[in-house]
Amino acid sequence: MTAPLTGSGVVDRERETELLEAALASGANVVLEGPPGTGKTTLLRRVAAARATSFALVEGNAELTPARLVGHFDPALVLARGYQPEVFVDGPLVTAMREGGLLYVEELNRVPEETLNTLLAVMSEREIVVPRLGLVRAAPGFGVVAAMNPYDAVGTARVSSAVYDRTCRIAMGYQSAQAESRIVALRAPVPSDAWRDRAVALVRATRSHQELRVGASVRGAIDLAGITHQLALARGVPEDDWQAGLDAALVALSGRIRVDESSTRRPEEIIEELYAAVFGPPPGAEESDSGEA
Structure with a gap:
């Protein structure tokens, strides 16, 4: 047995x-x-x-x-x-x-x-x-x-x-968000649980985006976390730095997704859109917008 x-x-x-x-x-x-x-x-x-x-x-x-x-x-x-x-x-x-x-x-x-x-x-x-x-x-x-x-x-x-x-x-379909967060925690360094959950949410969002016919797997979230960690070390910025995370997302996810033939946008544009939706706008963007108003 x-x-x-x-x-x-x-x-x-x-x-x-x-x-x-x-x-x-x-x-x-x-x-x-x-x-x-x-x-x-x-x-x-x-x-x-x-x-x-x-x-x-x-x-x-x-x-x-x-x-x-x-x-x-x-x-x-x-x-x-x-x-x-x-x-x-x-x-x-x-x-x-x-x-x-x-x-x-x-x-x-x-x-x-x-x-x-x-x-x-x-x-x-x-x-x-x-x-x-x-x-x-x-x-x-x-x-x-x-x-x-x-x-x-x-x-x-x-x-x-x-x-x-x-x-x-x-x-075998995709696992739950909680399970994928656990997998990322086991496989890659993350600055915080909240950041890890957002990274998983970003990857999961690629699977339901109307302009994408193929989304990323949890491997994308693992690579996103690992690349963000290395970029933060190289740039001397916090591990949850917004720009480091965006750059890492572009590297980790743009090659994994497949844009639908009916869309006119590039993979990078869609990743940037999803990243801002999950992690928020760039630091200072809200203040700039309110100042112009």
């Missing part, structure tokens, strides 16, 4: 942890579906550690061929000794199968169809036939977990119904 992960450092993911542990214990394959920065990889690493099993991670992209996933015969040794089992170099899939570990495939919808087809028999039968090597059966405990961002259409492909039929799905 594996130990529960509640309180293990996976913030605000008790339900998803329980569901994933139950699915893997039943022998199911799982797809973790959600936007970036929602803790999919962190969750799985914790589950793997609690199960005391190995963890093989592969990143889904167009270069993930079946040979890279399964393994290959070492060419030099083949010339010297022929196609012997001992000269086969296990790929992450075969490694996980032999060790009874977890194979984690990131960005499932970026994996080429040919490579996905290699996984089908493994997910169904827990075995694979490798040319010149023979049949490899998975040891007890082996499982396939994949992750994908359903909102990313660039460079992705439609996952076939055959893959979905062999997996269970756990949806």
Whole structure:
């Protein structure tokens, strides 16, 4: 029996942890579906550690061929000794199968169809036939977990119904504001709790802005805090300095958001607008406005 992960450092993911542990214990394959920065990889690493099993991670992209996933015969040794089992170099899939570990495939919808087809028999039968090597059966405990961002259409492909039929799905949305504040507190220096909460509020505001089709994850708030801290040190200003925070926000968030095609504004303009809405206008701006009036 594996130990529960509640309180293990996976913030605000008790339900998803329980569901994933139950699915893997039943022998199911799982797809973790959600936007970036929602803790999919962190969750799985914790589950793997609690199960005391190995963890093989592969990143889904167009270069993930079946040979890279399964393994290959070492060419030099083949010339010297022929196609012997001992000269086969296990790929992450075969490694996980032999060790009874977890194979984690990131960005499932970026994996080429040919490579996905290699996984089908493994997910169904827990075995694979490798040319010149023979049949490899998975040891007890082996499982396939994949992750994908359903909102990313660039460079992705439609996952076939055959893959979905062999997996269970756990949806992972963004965590609560309180949970994201806790994550930032654990990962980055912040001048105060109030400043940290505003940084999280700024990042969360990018997800609902009408001119943005993609907002930032909690990673944006972590980078915002870290960059603000370093800028304040370099400039010799307080860590909650308004301008340092704005400059950090532009660096940390402008590349993470995606402006809708219907908008005529640049990412920096929208970040500046949101920053002023959350952190207030620049110091002295209100006095200047009242003086002009």
